[in-house]
Amino acid sequence: xxxxxxxxxxxxxxxxxxxxxxxxxxxxxxxxxxxxxxxxxxxxxxxxxxxxxxxxxxxxxxxxxxxxxxxxxxxxxxxxxxxxxxxxxxxxxxxxxxxxxxxxxxxxxxxxxxxxxxxxxxxxxxxxxxxxxxxxxxxxxxxxxxxxxxxxxxxxxxxxxxxxxxxxxxxxxxxxxxxxxxxxxxxxxxxxxxxxxxxxxxxxxxxxxxxxxxxxxxxxxxxxxxxxxxxx
Amino acid sequence: xxxxxxxxxxxxxxxxxxxxxxxxxxxxxxxxxxxxxxxxxxxxxxxxxxxxxxxxxxxxxxxxxxxxxxxxxxxxxxxxxxxxxxxxxxxxxxxxxxxxxxxxxxxxxxxxxxxxxxxxxxxxxxxxxxxxxxxxxxxxxxxxxxxxxxxxxxxxxxxxxxxxxxxxxxxxxxxxxxxxxxxxxxxxxxxxxxxxxxxxxxxxxxxxxxxxxxxxxxxxxxxxxxxxxxxxxxxxxxxxxxxxxxxxxxxxxxxxxxxxxxxxxxxxxxxxxxxxxxxxxxxxxxxx
Numbered sequence: 153x154x155x156x157x158x159x160x161x162x163x164x165x166x167x168x169x170x171x172x173x174x175x176x177x178x179x180x181x182x183x184x185x186x187x188x189x190x191x192x193x194x195x196x197x198x199x200x201x202x203x204x205x206x207x208x209x210x211x212x213x214x215x216x217x218x219x220x221x222x223x224x225x226x227x228x229x230x231x232x233x234x235x236x237x238x239x240x241x242x243x244x245x246x247x248x249x250x251x252x253x254x255x256x257x258x259x260x261x262x263x264x265x266x267x268x269x270x271x272x273x274x275x276x277x278x279x280x281x282x283x284x285x286x287x288x289x290x291x292x293x294x295x296x297x298x299x300x301x302x303x304x305x306x307x308x309x310x311x312x313x314x315x316x317x318x319x320x321x322x323x324x325x326x327x328x329x330x331x332x333x334x335x336x337x338x339x340x341x342x343x344x345x346x347x348x349x350x351x352x353x354x355x356x357x358x359x360x361x362x363x364x365x366x367x368x369x370x371x372x373x374x375x376x377x378x379x380x381x382x383x384x
Numbered sequence: 385x386x387x388x389x390x391x392x393x394x395x396x397x398x399x400x401x402x403x404x405x406x407x408x409x410x411x412x413x414x415x416x417x418x419x420x421x422x423x424x425x426x427x428x429x430x431x432x433x434x435x436x437x438x439x440x441x442x443x444x445x446x447x448x449x450x451x452x453x454x455x456x457x458x459x460x461x462x463x464x465x466x467x468x469x470x471x472x473x474x475x476x477x478x479x480x481x482x483x484x485x486x487x488x489x490x491x492x493x494x495x496x497x498x499x500x501x502x503x504x505x506x507x508x509x510x511x512x513x514x515x516x517x518x519x520x521x522x523x524x525x526x527x528x529x530x531x532x533x534x535x536x537x538x539x540x541x542x543x544x545x546x547x548x549x550x551x552x553x554x555x556x557x558x559x560x561x562x563x564x565x566x567x568x569x570x571x572x573x574x575x576x577x578x579x580x581x582x583x584x585x586x587x588x589x590x591x592x593x594x595x596x597x598x599x600x601x602x603x604x605x606x607x608x609x610x611x612x613x614x615x616x617x618x619x620x621x622x623x624x625x626x627x628x629x630x631x632x633x634x635x636x637x638x639x640x641x642x643x644x645x646x647x648x649x650x651x652x653x654x655x656x657x658x659x660x661x662x663x664x665x666x667x668x669x670x671x672x
Contacts, residue, residue: 204561204564204565223564223569224567225564225567225568225570228565228566228567229567233566233567234565236562236565240559240562242554242558242559242562242563243558244554244557244558245551245555245558249551249554252548252551253552253563253566253568254567255548256548256552256567256568257566257567298566299566302566302567
């Protein structure tokens, strides 16, 4: 069943057009990667889905219902949560308060403080510290946990690996398995192509705001990806 | 002993200045809204209390049961209907809009009540005093106002650091865009914030109206005093605001003891001195 679909989605920053008629579909329970070079429009696509960028109502559909015109907080309530690029934890809140902030959308589901601490035991030990005093990897865990606290049906992850050591990235990606096992659908935006392809079942490749390639992550044509990625 | 007396009287005077400042500090801290009409809302609260006491025969303290909800509703509606629209364009639009509101309130009050002085009458408590050892007399009323200021700030601290709404206030203050992505309805939250700020503004207005005469043009000087208390204390720090109010009060008392005409000037000079020595105030918290 198709959970999320964008249809001819365009997005603008002022006069600058960042996305040109993007069509993507995300099925229930799958993990989809969105890859592309810097400036290809990956983050813009996530921000448009999350409601942070104005789009026409019919260009983003959740369960077939138009949501393109809704505000970010309405979209969280409908079950789409975002782990923003650069983590964006609240600096004057403790780790636990950051997690609790995810509960403002009042959605029921499998995730609560106890479950998030089971997933990331380190966060439990650090829960009283200011969120921004944590290491980059721990902050990323807190950002993922904060998004999970809203019990999303669809989790949008923007550059989970950005600025983190390889071993930390591996740990965080291992946790993705536990998240999808709860029936959460995941969309990954990554510059680290191999990492994204390993963790997903299907991928879309964006190039300069346009969809350049879409394929399953098993048995795809590497040469076609190279062409789509670099535009050669 | 005379100086101890001045110190005590000045500190107590600071209580009313801290009360003036709470609403201003809240709206700046949470939504970066510089509310130029803040002083006029204090005075407006005094007039609302005046109408309530005259219409119902209630005393000013009891009139708070009506004045507080009225001012809360006014704050909520004003933020929801008007000020939210001004917040996306930087600091200047809300500054201009609240400046306009300030003029509207002053002229509205002038039209409705005339330019005469008014006062709220609370009776014997206004002149009652306590005799402390060493020949120091402390007014019961200033003591009460100071206690209300301490209680008000303590309850706000509780709200900010022990409740879900307070957590949302702090998150929105840190990063409004990300807070919205986490499911917070910023516009509703801002409306609630100005509503709560107006609760304290209402209390300040009534307590001030019992203490001093007021007229439609009394707002701007209250705004200046509130600004000074906030800046001296440091932006974003509520207890700092109380200290800021006390510094102002003590400076005014010392000035008045030297020469009665120096009272107000001494407060402003203390403010300038602190602005030069510690531009971020004594206990800064909010960045940017």
